[in-house]
Amino acid sequence: MLLLNGKPFNQKDFEDSLNRAATASVAKHFRERLGSVRHPDTGEFPTIVIEGDSIDDMGIRVEGSTELLALVRERISPEETAMFSFKETAKMDAPRAFLSYGEADRDLAKTIADRLQGAGIDTWWAEWEIGAGDSIRRKIDSGLRNCTHFIVLLTESSLASTWVNEEMDAGFMLKVGNQCRFIPLRWKLRPEDLPPTLQGMSSPEIDERGNTLKQLVDDIHGINKKPPLGQAPVATTYPRTGYSPAATAIAKLFVDASEHAMYADVQLKAADVVQRAELSLEDTEDALHELRHYLEVHCRDTVLVKSSLYTEFDKYWRDWNPIDDALRLAADLVNDPEMPHTPAEIANRYKWSARRLNPAITYLKEREAVEVRTSLGSGPFVVTAIGANGATRRFVKSRTA
Structure with missing residues (x-):
């Protein structure tokens, strides 16, 4: 055993701590640098999403309108562009x-x-x-x-x-x-x-x-009178999610299996994923790598699902869209003085299950758009309390202005 100043020293733990600190430092830098960019006409701020748990596998996604993303691109150098992905968000303008x-x-x-x-x-x-x-x-x-x-x-x-x-x-x-x-x-x-x-x-x-x-x-409102398109004549079809069919199949497996949409709510052996998603071992390995920001693989064979997976994929197979739910929740936190702050009371107010509310809270939490309090006793909810702050107001204004 290595000793440092007479105390046990674990080199791997030390390296992991440095990695986490470096990741947090880079994330904070870009949140502060880009999160303060504001469109001069609309007043919109970008939303910064940090993906990945290590500096070597870190992704930074910037969300906003077309005009705002163009402004953000002007604030970063060509060398930095490769570090970012950009996602346009739709406005909810009333006709x-x-x-x-x-x-x-x-x-x-x-x-x-x-x-x-x-x-x-x-x-x-x-x-x-x-x-x-x-x-x-x-x-x-x-x-x-x-x-x-x-x-x-x-x-x-x-x-x-x-x-x-x-x-x-x-x-x-x-x-x-x-x-x-x-x-x-x-x-x-x-x-x-x-x-x-x-x-x-x-x-x-x-x-x-x-x-x-x-x-x-x-x-x-653009509600089409045309009947919905029928099912394609194939054994299994999946919606276009922006991910491969194999990754989409695995995401559906997790969405269907989750009870509360919490971290590690779904835990499956890799062999079980292969069998239940009806994929080859190679396709499963590639798909899990594709979904790596939404998963953790322990001891090489146990897949633990992060709560962020449901914010991304619930809309394809559930009766709700976590992004729309998150905007409603944030708007009520900002505008309604009687809005409760505990998830149980919010779920009761909306008549939502924890399974539906948790992805909306996770979406806001990932974007640091709300204040949250967590504890081991949060029960079926991802937090014990949630509240609005200045970032919540900016988030609502950016998505509804």
Whole structure:
């Protein structure tokens, strides 16, 4: 046994400690350096994800919008670029509708506006937008300029309205310039009663039961009426996950086997993975290497699954998406003063199982987007308490701005 200053000295433990310290130091450096980059127009901050447990197998992923990632790339040297991977994150922008109508059709227009607004469509309706002393023209111009969908309620009276026709002219020009979709809605009019420029367009008719409004909401949100694609005629198919079919098969095995989505919740011998995933030994070894940031292999033959695997793969085989769940959780922690901070209370509030809540917490924890407290007695949850901080607010703003 080696001795250092008269005390037992284990060289491997010493090297492991140095490796961990070096990994933590590099991770901290890049979190501080890149995590402070902010897009000047949107106020968005990047999300920095550190993958790997050693300096030799370390990966750094930067997440953000296309514009923000371009800004981050400008802040790093060409030599450093090879150390990073970049992942674009989608914004959750609500569609914006401009509703044009004639004064005689006000009650019907309000019904439409209420239905759209209540269905997650930010709706410009004159009585909501124009207040006492406002410039009517400027308010209308602003609504038209920012809309993604121009909706005009066409009735016998609105077709004769000067305001409606001027707004239709503006909406039609926006459509020609590919700045918005133009949607004519008919009420007690036949398609042949419409102006010639509108007769060639699909113009849904508002019916008494409101079915057309439901379809209108679906169309604006991009919900396709096309039936889902059937199963391919092969024995086993897997979704496109960005990983090899073998790695995807193993990920599905772990997702299906997990009870709580916690570290080491699933432990399998490598031979069991081979058998249950129906893969060759070589394919299994390559797939486990591909998934190495989500796993630990002990004594060369026991695979322990990290909780981060479920944040990546749950969306393919479970009824939830951990990223969407994480954003909801973070937003509630920031915005709701009555939001509980213990996982058990949060799970009860959302009516979620620990199996669903844990991946969302893990996603936020990996990005240091929340404050967490952990202990051995956390039960079926990955933490004992969770709370918001400045990083949580920046995370929510970056994903929803």
